[in-house]
Amino acid sequence: MDFASILQYLISGLTVGATYGLTALGFTIIYNTTGIINFAQGEFVMLGGMFSVFFLNVTGLPLPLAVAAAVAATVAVGAFIERCTIRPVKHPTLIQLIIVTIGVSIVIRGLAMLVWGKDTFALPAFTGETPLRFLGATILPQNLWILGITLVLLAALKRFFAGTMFGRAMLACSHNKKAAYLSGIDVQRMVLFSFMLSAFIGSVGGAILAPITMASYDRGILLGLKGFAACILGGLGNPFGAAAGGLILGVLESFGAGFVSSAYKDAFAFLILLGLLFVRPSGLFGKSAATRA
Amino acid sequence: MISLKNVDVFYGKIHALRRASLHVRRGEIVALIGANGAGKTTLLSTISGLLRPAPGGRIDLAPATGGACPGLRGAGSAAKSGGDGGAKPAFAAERIDLTRRSPDRIVRLGVSHVPEGRQVWGPMSVADNILLGSYCRTGRAARAQAAEDMAELYRMFPVLEERSDQMAGTLSGGEQQMLAIARALMARPRLLLLDEPGMGLAPTVTREIFRHIVDLRDRFELTVLLVEQNARSALQIADRGYVLETGRIVLQGPAEELLANRDVQRAYLGRDLDS
Numbered sequence: 342m343d344f345a346s347i348l349q350y351l352i353s354g355l356t357v358g359a360t361y362g363l364t365a366l367g368f369t370i371i372y373n374t375t376g377i378i379n380f381a382q383g384e385f386v387m388l389g390g391m392f393s394v395f396f397l398n399v400t401g402l403p404l405p406l407a408v409a410a411a412v413a414a415t416v417a418v419g420a421f422i423e424r425c426t427i428r429p430v431k432h433p434t435l436i437q438l439i440i441v442t443i444g445v446s447i448v449i450r451g452l453a454m455l456v457w458g459k460d461t462f463a464l465p466a467f468t469g470e471t472p473l474r475f476l477g478a479t480i481l482p483q484n485l486w487i488l489g490i491t492l493v494l495l496a497a498l499k500r501f502f503a504g505t506m507f508g509r510a511m512l513a514c515s516h517n518k519k520a521a522y523l524s525g526i527d528v529q530r531m532v533l534f535s536f537m538l539s540a541f542i543g544s545v546g547g548a549i550l551a552p553i554t555m556a557s558y559d560r561g562i563l564l565g566l567k568g569f570a571a572c573i574l575g576g577l578g579n580p581f582g583a584a585a586g587g588l589i590l591g592v593l594e595s596f597g598a599g600f601v602s603s604a605y606k607d608a609f610a611f612l613i614l615l616g617l618l619f620v621r622p623s624g625l626f627g628k629s630a631a632t633r634a
Numbered sequence: 635m636i637s638l639k640n641v642d643v644f645y646g647k648i649h650a651l652r653r654a655s656l657h658v659r660r661g662e663i664v665a666l667i668g669a670n671g672a673g674k675t676t677l678l679s680t681i682s683g684l685l686r687p688a689p690g691g692r693i694d695l696a697p698a699t700g701g702a703c704p705g706l707r708g709a710g711s712a713a714k715s716g717g718d719g720g721a722k723p724a725f726a727a728e729r730i731d732l733t734r735r736s737p738d739r740i741v742r743l744g745v746s747h748v749p750e751g752r753q754v755w756g757p758m759s760v761a762d763n764i765l766l767g768s769y770c771r772t773g774r775a776a777r778a779q780a781a782e783d784m785a786e787l788y789r790m791f792p793v794l795e796e797r798s799d800q801m802a803g804t805l806s807g808g809e810q811q812m813l814a815i816a817r818a819l820m821a822r823p824r825l826l827l828l829d830e831p832g833m834g835l836a837p838t839v840t841r842e843i844f845r846h847i848v849d850l851r852d853r854f855e856l857t858v859l860l861v862e863q864n865a866r867s868a869l870q871i872a873d874r875g876y877v878l879e880t881g882r883i884v885l886q887g888p889a890e891e892l893l894a895n896r897d898v899q900r901a902y903l904g905r906d907l908d909s
Contacts (some may be wrong), residue, residue: 377655387761393644506765506766506769509758509765509766510766510769512755512758513755513758513766515760516756516757517753517754517756518754519684519749519753520749520753520754520755520817522683522684522736522737523682523684523741523746523747523748523749523753524741524766524767524769524770524817524818524821525738525741525769525770525821526738526766526769526770527738528734528738529736575660601835603657
């Protein structure tokens, strides 16, 4: 194995891993404010890609606007999910709400199939397809877009959670909901907002990944599972761990595919996850699970 | 300031609070004493909206001074007297019924609850904890005022300023209690509900906290409803007290009277009367 191909695997791994990371981040945000694992998170990613294609091809918006509209539409879907399927549940237990999200994801996938069909759609790359050469490896401009946008998003989220009153209030909900209520924080609103923020992050991930992997109605299942795996890998509830877990998972997958066989690409991720759970059940960056009630 | 009338609370089938009636007048410190499981925390949590009382009871809050609160639907009908002990509450106009309101709305109405066990946001900084206490105060003028309040609280609790960048979870128990109180005060409450502020603290620290409570009442023009297992220290700073036993208020009166009451002494002050 020469250096160039190792570098190549690393680059493609980081690219895919960035999307896993974004999906994982979406899981984390909802988990932190509500304790729910939102299994519709993968559908946000799918919708980000599919809506982008839709707005570009059907309504004829220029690409940047189409992506923006896709993100906005997915955020609306996220808000709709919270208002219409999570909030109305009377005296919910967590497990019920989690099952609701599974149902929602199936419905979304079904609707997407009905509306857009089973075809795979391509989204043009944001800035051309001319590969760049870098130490013997090739980088697509889209790879740089993905990594760049992911980094910008991470930095923006960090600023949001550490530097704004609203972000702090969301964090406060995750650390101690009772204290949040008693400090005048409208927890319901925070839950709604966490779904919207997760939809935002997921759909951005879907839109920037679509030029490389294409978009189709069933893209969400596997991405959701991988994102969830990344969450567990990094330690559930830890945003930094989620992003890092996604990158690690992507890179491992890419190396596995490169060195062993691409047929087992998806298996590697889950094998590694299983192995880690035996050794460190709380994830790489997680504290002990017992501290979270 | 506040009056409860015939409030019942159930946890499933357990009748945790039985027809509880009490009132707190503006500027008073009222102590609520009783053994473990008597319903003290339940009562405070019902006032702050964490628990819903059974239908029938009333919890009325006096409106802020200077007339009715615009935009808030008051309780409607003119007030009847609080009814217990013959004492008339110090307000009579429109009252605000709290029984159907969410906790965050109740905070906005001027009632802050410092919960049992302090409940600070451990992984967040001390400064963020205090700042978030003022979450409900929006608008430029209110934010500026909140910043002033924060400076004032730092003057009162210098240790919090020293540790403002530290994670709240790393503070000692007494410091966390001060933090929890400071956080609650950042909402500019008129009524402060304190749940076991002395729990798990060394006696000297407890005394310090209790001194602060009196001081805060004067400085922030607070009304305080205090729940405490340590009946003696609570009654020493209180004006009046209520004794709660298995969900029922069994005794009430001025603090000195309760301190001198033989039943209270035997049950809650640890005085062995037979020796």
